[in-house]
Amino acid sequence: MSATKYTIEEFGSLYGLDYRIYFKNQNGSHISPWHDIPLFVNESEKIYNMVIEIPRWTNAKMEMSTKESMNPIKQDVKNGEPRFVDNFFPFKGYIWNYGALPQTWEDPKHVDPVTGACGDNDPIDVIEIGSKIHQRGDVIAVKIVGVIALIDEGETDWKLVAIDVTDEKADDINEIKDVEKHFPGLLKATREWFRNYKIPTGKPANQFAFNGLYKDADFAH
Secondary structure: OOOOOOEEEEEOOOOOOOOEEEEEOOOOOEEOOOOOOOOEEEOOOOEEEEEEEEOOOOOEOEEEOOOOOOOOEEEOEEOOEEOEOOOEOOEOOOOOEEEEOOOOOOOOOOEOOOOOOEEOOOOOEEEEOOOOOOOOOOEEEEEEEEEEEEEEOOEEEEEEEEEEOOOOOHHHOOOHHHHHHHOOOHHHHHHHHHHHOOHHHOOOOOEEHHHHOOEEHHHHO
């Protein structure tokens, strides 16, 4: 099972303020990756589409632009400069493939009854833990196996844990406990990464709901 194939067009200079990735469907028509790519590859089997924004081991903070026409992927901007996440021991860039689920949104005006904080006004984030390094703009089919609830500067920021359904270990990983079995230490590293990744910029450590405990696949769905 795989996601529908989409093509991309890149404009501008990578790591520049003008850099954009636009998406096209199979007919060659421009589409919005946020609004036009379906959430599900197979709803009955709970297989989701994931839009890759940031490949593993890279530092550029890329995201679908929710305010621009056709919602291209662009680099986040802070104080007029392209934003990068810092390396901090022992991590290099993002430690998984990072992206978002299309057709989703965390409402900034809605207080999440579970976390007690409002949403972050963005699509729901996904970390993909498989062995492949995906490329910016890839659309892949993933299985969601759990979730952790980050409280980022007072906002609810759910991070879904997923694996590419074509990964060699996908059949073995269905719940959070399977992640620890097949990728020992990754869940702890993930929690530490999200807690500390803003500290090099002078910001405090992030907090978590549920004392930083992961919730299983059933909760995530």
